[in-house]
Amino acid sequence: MLRGICPPARQMSSRDFPREPARDVVSTYCKEVRALGFRLLEAISESLELQGDYIEKMLGDQEQHMAINYYPPCPQPDLTYGLPAHTDPNALTILLQDGEVSGLQVFKDDKWMSVNPHPDAFVINIGDQLQALSNGRYKSVWHRAVVNSGKERISVASFLCPANCATIIPATQNGSSAIYRNFTYQEYYKKFWSRNLDQEHCLELFKN
Ligand SMILES: O=C(O)CCC(=O)C(=O)O
Ligand SMILES: [Fe+2]
Numbered sequence: 001m002l003r004g005i006c007p008p009a010r011q012m013s014s015r016d017f018p019r020e021p022a023r024d025v026v027s028t029y030c031k032e033v034r035a036l037g038f039r040l041l042e043a044i045s046e047s048l049e050l051q052g053d054y055i056e057k058m059l060g061d062q063e064q065h066m067a068i069n070y071y072p073p074c075p076q077p078d079l080t081y082g083l084p085a086h087t088d089p090n091a092l093t094i095l096l097q098d099g100e101v102s103g104l105q106v107f108k109d110d111k112w113m114s115v116n117p118h119p120d121a122f123v124i125n126i127g128d129q130l131q132a133l134s135n136g137r138y139k140s141v142w143h144r145a146v147v148n149s150g151k152e153r154i155s156v157a158s159f160l161c162p163a164n165c166a167t168i169i170p171a172t173q174n175g176s177s178a179i180y181r182n183f184t185y186q187e188y189y190k191k192f193w194s195r196n197l198d199q200e201h202c203l204e205l206f207k208n
Contacts, residue, residue: 026066030158033094034064037160040092040124048134050171055133059091060163067157071103074147082145082153086197088127089189090161095123101153107142128188128203129162132180135170140203161185180206 038056045054056062071082082103097104099119105112115123131140145155162168162185170178183206192202 030064030066033158034062034160036122037064037092037094037158041160044130044134044138048137048171049173054171055091055130058133058162058166058169059129059160060166062091062163063161065090065159065161067159069145069155069157071145071147071153071155073150073152075149077147077149080147082147084196084198085142085144087140087142087201087203088125088159089129089192089202090127090159091129091133092127092160093125094158094160095125096156096158097123098153098155101148101151103145103148103153104155105144105146112144127159128192128201129168129185131203132168132170132183132206135172135176136179137173140201142201144198164189178208181208 041055041059042052045052045056048054069083074080085107095104097115097117099117102114102117104115104123106115107113125143126138126140128140130138145153147153164184164186166185167182168180168185168188169182170180172178180203188202188206191205195202
């Protein structure tokens with residue numbers, strides 16, 4: 001697995017990326033994905049009856065992390081996972097799946113379901129911060145990656161992350177009370193990685 005951190009857009013420079021010619025491709029991809037993420041955050045804000053820029057403002061100067069996941073073929077796929085079950089700790093994940101080899105599964109209606117690859121589509125995962133910000137109206141989905149006995153698989157995940165100092169405050173509606181207490185992303189991230197990935201939903205530890 002290869003992980004990279006892209007700084008907030010306005011500080012981005014070509015020095016942040018690997019050497020030519022990959023640099024231009026990766027840099028353009030990061031910028032385009034970030035722009036798509038912001039459009040989605042605007043639509044999600046509006047769906048929650050908030051101002052269009054509400055979530056973007058609340059998340060502050062966002063970092064963008066990119067993970068390139070490589071899953072080699074595995075002779076005994078029943079004995080291991082490519083990635084164990086987890087929710088994403090960030091706000092929103094834009095996942096480019098391998099166009100042909102499946103591997104991603106989501107937990108829905110009490111069972112694991114495969115997300116079939118589609119060459120012309122991204123998979124958008126709601127992360128823990130959007131579940132908290134929306135006061136539980138959007139759900140951060142449990143997902144995992146399984147491996148394949150015959151074929152390798154690659155996925156590219158772009159994680160939109162709040163600024164470390166951003167305070168996440170649940171947006172309550174019609175007098176409902178906040179399910180989660182206020183916390184900083186820094187606090188959440190530390191707690192998230194101090195546990196096993198497939199333990200209970202980390203947000204459970206931030207409930208009021
Ligand atoms: O490889 C996949 O489809 C899932 C990747 C993922 O969930 C992650 O990187 O957080
Ligand atoms: Fe994930």
